[in-house]
Amino acid sequence: xxxxxxxxxxxxxxxxxxxxxxxxxxxxxxxxxxxxxxxxxxxxxxxxxxxxxxxxxxxxxxxxxxxxxxxxxxxxxxxxxxxxxxxxxxxxxxxxxxxxxxxxxxxxxxxxxxxxxxxxxxxxxxxxxxxxxxxxxxxxxxxxxxxxxxxxxxxxxxxxxxxxxxxxxxxxxxxxxxxxxxxxxxxxxxxxxxxxxxxxxxxxxxxxxxxxxxxxxxxxxxxxxxxxxxxxxxxxxxxxxxxxxxxxxxxxxxxxxxxxxxxxxxxxxxxxxxxxxxxxxxxxxxxxxxxxxxxxxxxxxxxxxxxxxxxxxxxxxxxxxxxxxxxxxxxxxxxxxxxxxxxxxxxxxxxxxxxxxxxxxxxxxxxxxxxxxxxxxxxxx
Numbered sequence: 495x496x497x498x499x500x501x502x503x504x505x506x507x508x509x510x511x512x513x514x515x516x517x518x519x520x521x522x523x524x525x526x527x528x529x530x531x532x533x534x535x536x537x538x539x540x541x542x543x544x545x546x547x548x549x550x551x552x553x554x555x556x557x558x559x560x561x562x563x564x565x566x567x568x569x570x571x572x573x574x575x576x577x578x579x580x581x582x583x584x585x586x587x588x589x590x591x592x593x594x595x596x597x598x599x600x601x602x603x604x605x606x607x608x609x610x611x612x613x614x615x616x617x618x619x620x621x622x623x624x625x626x627x628x629x630x631x632x633x634x635x636x637x638x639x640x641x642x643x644x645x646x647x648x649x650x651x652x653x654x655x656x657x658x659x660x661x662x663x664x665x666x667x668x669x670x671x672x673x674x675x676x677x678x679x680x681x682x683x684x685x686x687x688x689x690x691x692x693x694x695x696x697x698x699x700x701x702x703x704x705x706x707x708x709x710x711x712x713x714x715x716x717x718x719x720x721x722x723x724x725x726x727x728x729x730x731x732x733x734x735x736x737x738x739x740x741x742x743x744x745x746x747x748x749x750x751x752x753x754x755x756x757x758x759x760x761x762x763x764x765x766x767x768x769x770x771x772x773x774x775x776x777x778x779x780x781x782x783x784x785x786x787x788x789x790x791x792x793x794x795x796x797x798x799x800x801x802x803x804x805x806x807x808x809x810x811x812x813x814x815x816x817x818x819x820x821x822x823x824x825x826x827x828x829x830x831x832x833x834x835x836x837x838x839x840x841x842x843x844x845x846x847x848x849x850x851x852x853x854x855x856x857x858x859x860x861x862x863x864x865x866x867x868x869x870x871x872x873x874x875x
Contacts, residue, residue, distance in 0.1 A: 496521070497587045515732055515752050518585040519759035526581035526760045530573050530767025537576075538771060538778050541567040545615050566776055569611045570768060571784020575604050577764035578791075582757050590753035591646035595639050596794045597757070602635040603703050603790035607782030632703060632786075636696035639794055640672075644691065647672035647748070676746045676800040678871040684746060684800075695797045702793025702805065703786045705812035708819055708838050710785040713774040715840060715854050719811050719861035720788045721765040726808045726865045727795045728758035733872065734799040743872050746800040754795050761791060774850060808868035811861045815839055 496512055503510035511517045545567045578600070586593045610623040647670045673691035674684040687694055710716035733739040735752025768784070771777045780788075789812070796805035806813055818839035825833050835845035843853050 495584050495588070497585070515735075515755050518587075519728060519732075519755045522581045522585040522756045522760040523763035523766075525584060526577035526763030527767045528763075529577040529580055530764050531770065533576065534573050534767060534771050537573050538567065538570075541569055541572075541778065545569075566779055568615065568779040568781035569608065569783045570772065570778035570780040571604060571607060571611075571782070571787055573771075573778070574761075574764045574768050574780065574784050575601070575787055577767060578757075578760045581760035581763060585760070586756040587753050590750040591642070592748075592751050592798050593753050593757060595642045595646065596754060596791060596798065598642075599635060599639045599699060599794040600787050600791040603632060604783055604787035606631055607707070607784065607786035610786075611781040611783050629700065629704075632700045632790075633696055636699040636790075636794075637692050639699065640692045640695035640797065643672040643695065643798060644670035646750070671748075672798075672800075674746065674800060675802070678801075678804055679874055695802075698797050698802045698805065699790060699793040701816070702796070702809065702812070703789035705809065705816040706789030706792070707782055707785040709812050709815040709840070710780060710782075711838060711840055712844075712850050712854050713776040714769055714772055715857060716785055716788070717765050717769050717772060717780065718854075718858045719809075720792065721762045721769075722858075722861045722865045723792050723805075723808050723812075724758040724761040724765070724795075726868055727792060727799065727801070727805075728755040728762075729869065730801055730804070730872065731755045731758065731795060731799050734801075745872060748799055751799050754798060757791070758795065761788065774854075804868045804871055807871070808865050810864040811857055818842070 497518065498512075499509045500512040503513070579597070582593065582597060588594075606623070606628055610628065613623060670691075673687050673689070675687050675691075675694070676684045706716055706720060709719065730745075731754035732752050733743060734745055734748050735750060735754075737747050737749075740747035765788075768780065772780065792809065793805065796802050815838045818834055819837045821833050822837035825831065834842040836842050840853050840857065844850070
């Protein structure tokens with residue numbers, strides 16, 4: 495919305511700043527941060543009043559959780575999403591279809607997580623939304639988003655948000671620029687996936703959403719790696735959206751993708767605001783409302799900018815958390831024994847005697863190092 499102020503820069507020169515993605519990304523970060531700071535306490539009070547007993551705590555988990563986390567309200571993702579949406583609407587250029595596609599995934603996954611949290615709180619049970627139904631709805635949202643990405647890559651920039659639906663009426667073919675698999679370390683290499691891109695892109699988005707969801711188990715554990723990943727993909731989106739930078743680095747140019755740097759900036763600001771209240775001992779948990787939405791945003795951004803493989807590096811912590819659960823379940827069903835003391839893997843380290851702050855801060859460090867490795871792939875071509 496504020497980007498339109500740049501049209502009056504001939505009358506007042508400083509308004510020209512609103513043309514620049516970097517300026518608006520900074521504005522989005524600050525706006526989301528202060529929004530969550532300002533409204534956070536009232537949101538927490540409202541959720542605590544409505545939820546009563548708060549999020550149910552696993553009885554088979556670390557014993558300390560029953561003492562330190564019992565009664566803490568959940569659905570804190572509403573704080574993150576509200577700051578994210580307000581900031582994005584204010585600072586992002588609405589003429590980029592990718593902004594609306596990523597927000598569609600983010601809010602869709604957030605709605606699924608909200609319903610799951612609602613069932614858990616009202617039933618005071620971990621048996622929330624049916625796993626198969628949840629994955630099915632997530633997959634449907636992701637497939638629609640990937641199809642819109644293919645359409646957006648064939649259409650000109652939007653003149654209004656409603657034009658994204660007009661793009662669906664364009665003559666369509668399966669060689670849309672978005673339907674490429676780009677391999678890091680190899681300049682200019684891209685393999686056309688055709689309509690298989692719908693399945694591939696959807697898998698990446700759904701996997702990212704659920705991997706972040708599995709990581710969310712300790713105070714501050716999921717939000718900081720999510721912000722680190724968002725900062726990394728804000729950089730990648732800005733570079734990929736600029737034809738000059740993309741050409742210099744040998745990465746795939748995606749016209750209009752630079753605006754996702756603003757969306758990622760809004761996530762960072764909202765995440766920082768949320769972390770203020772989520773720092774140990776947490777006043778609120780993000781719940782599935784936040785973790786699914788954050789993972790969906792990061793995953794869909796990676797698909798837009800054609801860095802799906804790099805996502806596995808930058809989000810390596812999320813990958814390990816998800817794999818630990820898959821390995822644990824598979825091996826237990828096969829042999830009746832466990833590989834880890836408890837899954838996801840952060841609980842394994844709790845069982846081994848690591849304190850919660852030790853685990854959280856060490857995992858933050860790992861996330862930061864992986865982000866640096868992911869960014870290094872931009873130049874190693």
